[in-house]
C-alpha cells in the first residue's frame with residue numbers, strides 16, 4: 001500500500017462526486033486513483049483538477065487501473081452486486097453506498113461470496129451510524145438509563161425525489177436508513193412490516209405513493225413507525241424519538257441558529273442529505289480509510305446490507321398487498337456472528 005490509499009470511485013453522480021471531493025479534500029490517508037461512470041463526461045467533471053486519476057466508462061475495468069487498492073461504490077443500487085463481486089474477486093476492500101443490493105436474492109449472493117472468502121471486505125454506507133446525534137441516542141439507549149425501549153417514532157422527509165423514483169424506492173432506498181438505524185439502535189431484528197398510505201401529496205409525481213407510513217415489529221417486542229415523505233417540498237427532515245419505559249429521547253429537531261426579528265423567530269432547515277449528514281459522511285469515509293489502511297473492516301456489514309434488503313422487500317410487498325408481511329432472514333453465516341446487531 002502506498003502512503004495514500006488509492007481508491008476507485010464507481011459512479012460520479014450526486015454521491016460519487018461528493019465522495020470524490022471528500023476523498024480529495026476532507027479525508028486524510030487516501031487519494032482518488034480511478035473514477036468510473038458510463039457517462040464519462042460526468043466522471044471527468046467530478047475528477048477535474050485531481051492528479052493521476054484514470055477515468056473509465058466501465059466500472060469493473062476501473063478496479064484494475066494502476067494504484068487502485070480499495071473501492072467506493074456510488075453507482076445506482078442495481079449495479080452494486082456486480083461491482084461488489086468484482087471487488088471481492090480481486091481482494092479489494094469496499095465502501096458500498098446503500099442499498100447494498102436492492103434485490104434480496106442478489107444481496108444474499110453477496111453475503112455468500114464474502115462468507116466464502118472467510119473475511120470481511122465490505123462496509124455498507126449506512127452513514128447515520130456516524131452522525132453525532134444518532135451516536136448519542138445509541139449510547140443513551142445502551143446505557144439503560146431510560147429503561148427498555150418500547151417504540152421508535154421516525155420521520156424521513158426529502159424536499160423532492162429524483163425523476164426515476166418509484167413507490168418501492170420510498171422503502172428500499174429511503175426507509176433503508178431507518179431499517180438499519182432501528183436494528184442498530186435497538187439491537188433487535190425487524191420481523192414484520194405493514195405499510196399504510198394516506199392520500200398522496202399533490203406535489204408527488206403522478207402515480208407515486210408519497211407519503212407512506214411504515215410500521216415495523218421487532219423480535220424484542222418494540223414497534224418502529226416511519227413517516228416517509230420524499231416530495232415534502234418544505235425541507236430535509238430526519239427525526240427519531242425513542243420512547244422507553246423510563247423516559248424518551250428525541251433527535252433531529254433542526255437545531256441550528258434561531259433568529260428572532262420583527263416579532264418572528266426562524267431557523268434554517270437543511271434542504272438535502274448532503275447538508276444534514278455532511279459530518280456523518282466525513283466520519284464514515286475517514287473511518288473506512290483508517291480501518292482499511294490497518295487491514296480491518298468496521299461499520300455496517302454485508303449482513304446488515306442483506307437484512308436491510310430483505311426487510312425492505314417485505315415492506316414493498318406490504319405496500320402492494322395492504323397486509324402485514326413477516327420477514328424471515330437466511331441463516332446468519334459465522335463470519336457475521338459478532339457484528340454490531
Ligand SMILES: NC(=O)c1ccc[n+]([C@@H]2O[C@H](COP(=O)([O-])OP(=O)(O)OC[C@H]3O[C@@H](n4cnc5c(N)ncnc54)[C@H](O)[C@@H]3O)[C@@H](O)[C@H]2O)c1
Pocket residue numbers: 010011012013014015016036037038039042058059074075076077079097098099125126127173273
Ligand atoms: N447515503 C446516502 O445518504 C445516500 C444519498 C444519496 C444517494 N445514495 C446512494 O448512492 C448511490 C448513487 O446515488 P446518486 O444519488 O449519486 O445517483 P445519481 O443518479 O446522481 O448518480 C449515479 C451515477 O452512477 C452512474 N452509473 C450508472 N451505472 C453505473 C455503473 N454500472 N457503474 C458506475 N457508474 C454507474 C450514472 O451514470 C450516474 O452518474 C445509490 O446507491 C444511492 O442510493 C446514498
Ligand SMILES: O[C@H]1[C@H](O)[C@@H](O)[C@H](O)[C@@H](O)[C@H]1O
Pocket residue numbers: 158173174175177230273
Ligand atoms: O438515496 C437517498 C439517500 O439515501 C438519502 O439519505 C435519503 O434521505 C433519500 O430519501 C434517498 O433517496
